[in-house]
Amino acid sequence: MNLCVNDLSFSYGKHLPLVLDDVSFSVKEGDLLAVLGPNGVGKSTMFRCILGFLRNYSGEILLNGVNIKTLTHKQIAKQVAYIPQSTHPVFNYSVLDVVLMGVTNQLSLLSAPNQKHIDMASAAMDSLGISHLRNAGYGEISGGERQLTLIARALVQKAKVLIMDEPTANLDYGNQFRVMCRISDLAKEGYIIILSTHNPDHAFLYANRVLMIQGGKVIADGCPDDVLDAKLIKDVYNVDVHIEEFQSETRHHKLCIPKNGGVGKSE
Amino acid sequence: MPEPVEFLTVRNRKLPNYKLRFILLILAAVACIMISFVVGRFTICIGDVLQILMSALLSAVYGCISFVLSPFPAIQNTVLGFLSPFFVSVEAWDYAMYSVVVNIRLPRILAALLVGAALSTAGAAYQGMFQNPLVSPDILGASAGAGFGACLAIYLSLGGWMVTIFAFAGGLIAVLVAYVVSRLTKGSATLSMVLAGILVGSLFSASTSYIKLVADTTEQLPEITYWLMGSLAGATMKDVIFAGIIIILGTLPIFLLRWRMNVLTLGEDEAKSMGVNTNRLRFVVIVCATLITAVAVSISGIIGWVGLVIPHFCRMLFGYDYRRIIPAAIIMGGGFLLLVDDFARTIATTEVPIGILTAFVGAPIFAYLLMMGGKRS
Numbered sequence: 130m131n132l133c134v135n136d137l138s139f140s141y142g143k144h145l146p147l148v149l150d151d152v153s154f155s156v157k158e159g160d161l162l163a164v165l166g167p168n169g170v171g172k173s174t175m176f177r178c179i180l181g182f183l184r185n186y187s188g189e190i191l192l193n194g195v196n197i198k199t200l201t202h203k204q205i206a207k208q209v210a211y212i213p214q215s216t217h218p219v220f221n222y223s224v225l226d227v228v229l230m231g232v233t234n235q236l237s238l239l240s241a242p243n244q245k246h247i248d249m250a251s252a253a254m255d256s257l258g259i260s261h262l263r264n265a266g267y268g269e270i271s272g273g274e275r276q277l278t279l280i281a282r283a284l285v286q287k288a289k290v291l292i293m294d295e296p297t298a299n300l301d302y303g304n305q306f307r308v309m310c311r312i313s314d315l316a317k318e319g320y321i322i323i324l325s326t327h328n329p330d331h332a333f334l335y336a337n338r339v340l341m342i343q344g345g346k347v348i349a350d351g352c353p354d355d356v357l358d359a360k361l362i363k364d365v366y367n368v369d370v371h372i373e374e375f376q377s378e379t380r381h382h383k384l385c386i387p388k389n390g391g392v393g394k395s396e
Numbered sequence: 397m398p399e400p401v402e403f404l405t406v407r408n409r410k411l412p413n414y415k416l417r418f419i420l421l422i423l424a425a426v427a428c429i430m431i432s433f434v435v436g437r438f439t440i441c442i443g444d445v446l447q448i449l450m451s452a453l454l455s456a457v458y459g460c461i462s463f464v465l466s467p468f469p470a471i472q473n474t475v476l477g478f479l480s481p482f483f484v485s486v487e488a489w490d491y492a493m494y495s496v497v498v499n500i501r502l503p504r505i506l507a508a509l510l511v512g513a514a515l516s517t518a519g520a521a522y523q524g525m526f527q528n529p530l531v532s533p534d535i536l537g538a539s540a541g542a543g544f545g546a547c548l549a550i551y552l553s554l555g556g557w558m559v560t561i562f563a564f565a566g567g568l569i570a571v572l573v574a575y576v577v578s579r580l581t582k583g584s585a586t587l588s589m590v591l592a593g594i595l596v597g598s599l600f601s602a603s604t605s606y607i608k609l610v611a612d613t614t615e616q617l618p619e620i621t622y623w624l625m626g627s628l629a630g631a632t633m634k635d636v637i638f639a640g641i642i643i644i645l646g647t648l649p650i651f652l653l654r655w656r657m658n659v660l661t662l663g664e665d666e667a668k669s670m671g672v673n674t675n676r677l678r679f680v681v682i683v684c685a686t687l688i689t690a691v692a693v694s695i696s697g698i699i700g701w702v703g704l705v706i707p708h709f710c711r712m713l714f715g716y717d718y719r720r721i722i723p724a725a726i727i728m729g730g731g732f733l734l735l736v737d738d739f740a741r742t743i744a745t746t747e748v749p750i751g752i753l754t755a756f757v758g759a760p761i762f763a764y765l766l767m768m769g770g771k772r773s
């Protein structure tokens with residue numbers, strides 16, 4: 130299983146500037162790719178192209194060598210799942226119902242999920258540690274729990290590529306790590322994970338690949354420890370940072386620490 | 397298997413017994429039907445009602461059998477001869493009583509059930525398709541559009557089928573315009589949809605007023621005016637059969653697609669990412685919902701509030717899953733409108749238009765729901 134994006138360019142109108150400008154990268158099984166970049170830089174647009182929502186781009190997106198422009202939404206959904214930012218839902222479905230919606234792709238037009246699908250949903254909820262929320266209202270649980278519910282839904286969808294739009298946005302400090310841990314476990318199980326984040330530390334801690342996008346262009350691509358440095362972060366976010374290293378019992382870590390509280394006078 | 401995630405909120409709830417609630421709902425609807433046959437200017441005791449209905453049903457069966465077997469006179473005679481002792485002939489009943497039950501109350505009861513079910517189903521469908529719990533056939537302007545179409549047909553002296561077709565066209569145009577206008581405005585989608593619906597609704601009401609102005613004052617105007625207020629008094633068995641067939645045909649796709657409607661309530665992108673053909677599904681459901689609204693409007697006039705309030709009640713009792721909401725809306729909507737219609741015809745010596753009553757009942761209930769909703773969030 131692999132996903133290749135070649136020379137992807139996109140703009141929202143003929144005379145509007147390019148949102149994505151010649152973006153190329155490829156990911157394979159087990160990769161956890163963190164896409165970094167300032168707000169409005171084209172991360173979400175890129176996701177929307179990969180998911181097949183936007184089709185009038187130039188370049189090509191290949192799923193196992195097949196151009197996704199030739200696939201229907203139903204066919205894409207079999208391989209790529211989307212985990213949006215968890216917003217407050219309009220209708221307060223139970224957590225089980227939300228997870229079950231992931232099986233829609235495997236159902237014929239007029240049928241509804243049966244016991245087999247419910248068992249699949251239960252297994253997915255078990256694997257993410259949220260089975261105790263089964264009957265809770267999706268609108269009443271915390272942001273982190275909602276995020277895990279959406280991940281369970283993606284697992285039930287049986288797609289191998291998971292696209293996550295800022296999975297840790299709006300989560301409190303603890304929930305961010307709980308959600309990221311689960312996500313990195315999934316990558317170890319062989320899923321391909323592409324997520325956007327605003328936190329370079331998350332890239333250091335969990336990702337094995339990082340893609341830095343600025344002005345629609347890829348300006349860095351590689352292992353976080355290799356490519357994420359103070360200069361890059363200064364260039365992209367205009368923040369002076371130290372990249373500190375330390376050794377814990379289990380592994381070597383890098384961390385990003387802002388100088389002078391972040392936005393000091395430039396020296 | 398990982399340990400359960402320790403989040404701050406660990407809440408689970410026991411699901412209510414939905415099966416039991418469905419059984420109670422059906423029993424309540426059946427009770428409403430029984431009461432509706434009994435009450436009225438003539439009070440007819442329930443035993444007589446049941447016997448009259450049974451004999452009407454049996455004579456209908458008798459008629460069918462004799463019609464089907466008519467090419468084979470020999471078989472027909474034997475079968476009918478064998479069956480005849482089981483039938484009580486119509487003459488055995490007080491004719492007035494029989495006529496009240498079979499010719500007046502039965503079509504009216506069926507009309508109330510159909511119209512109530514249609515408006516509630518359409519309301520639930522619109523709410524899901526537009527991801528907006530505040531829309532309904534009347535708020536979207538569908539009822540006003542259908543009303544205008546029907547008035548236009550009455551004004552042009554077109555009868556029967558044409559009224560329904562004009563109503564359908566008017567309703568569909570209204571929903572499309574409301575949808576397009578709301579998509580083109582900036583700001584909260586929920587609010588702009590409601591405002592666009594009000595805009596479209598008032599345009600169509602104004603057009604209807606204009607038709608009233610130019611309509612023939614002796615025949616057309618009273619017909620239009622009375623009909624617009626919403627009434628089931630004029631429903632005949634012919635109307636009911638015609639409307640019934642279309643409402644069943646229009647409700648069927650909504651009923652069968654109800655699982656997918658759940659997915660579409662999550663929004664365009666999420667539904668697409670789960671492999672749902674969102675444009676086709678939304679189109680089918682909206683056209684069907686508008687069709688059944690139009691048919692309901694064309695037999696009963698504009699009856700407001702049912703399509704807004706009943707789906708909310710269904711959610712309170714049956715949760716948010718459309719697999720339960722649609723059947724619940726059909727039963728509850730039918731039963732509710734029937735009950736209101738009973739009041740409409742018994743509350744005063746002259747009949748009160750049902751549209752007025754549903755507003756008196758629906759508006760306070762909805763205000764209450766809004767306040768409860770506000771507390772929750």
